[in-house]
Amino acid sequence: MIQIIAGKKGSGKTKRLIDMTNATAAESHSDVVFLDDDNSYMFDIDRKVRFVNAADYHVHTPDMFIGFLGGMLSQNFDIGTVFIDAFTRLCKTELSKAGSLFDAMNELSEKHGVNFVLSVSADVSELPEFMQKYVI
Numbered sequence: 001m002i003q004i005i006a007g008k009k010g011s012g013k014t015k016r017l018i019d020m021t022n023a024t025a026a027e028s029h030s031d032v033v034f035l036d037d038d039n040s041y042m043f044d045i046d047r048k049v050r051f052v053n054a055a056d057y058h059v060h061t062p063d064m065f066i067g068f069l070g071g072m073l074s075q076n077f078d079i080g081t082v083f084i085d086a087f088t089r090l091c092k093t094e095l096s097k098a099g100s101l102f103d104a105m106n107e108l109s110e111k112h113g114v115n116f117v118l119s120v121s122a123d124v125s126e127l128p129e130f131m132q133k134y135v136i
Helices: 013-027 062-075 087-091 099-112
Strands: 002-007 031-036 050-053 079-084 115-121
Touching (some): 002 013, 002 099, 013 031, 013 079, 013 115, 062 079, 062 087, 062 099, 087 115, 099 115
Parallel strands (some): 002 115, 079 115
């Protein structure tokens, strides 16, 4: 399953994502991962959560981002939820061109039983139609 928290900059997306991450870590029997593009929220995340600064791994294209997610999942079959902050900065693509990226993430989600929760800096009305069904 893919879920999107959308909103303009400063609307509280990251706070909501962090709260959801910590709540999931407290009640989940599977591993939880939090991806970001820097370390600024590292100490806001529960210590049970695997915090990953994706910028440390040279992810420069959408295909590299999917490869990065696939590599993570291949090394840990116990991952149940991946929270992704600053999605558009991490995957390095415009939202209008992210259809195939979402198809690949959906395939990973279904095949490996992983939930992806993303924060996207855009008003819900600005999201492409293929993303609308994922908004929470």
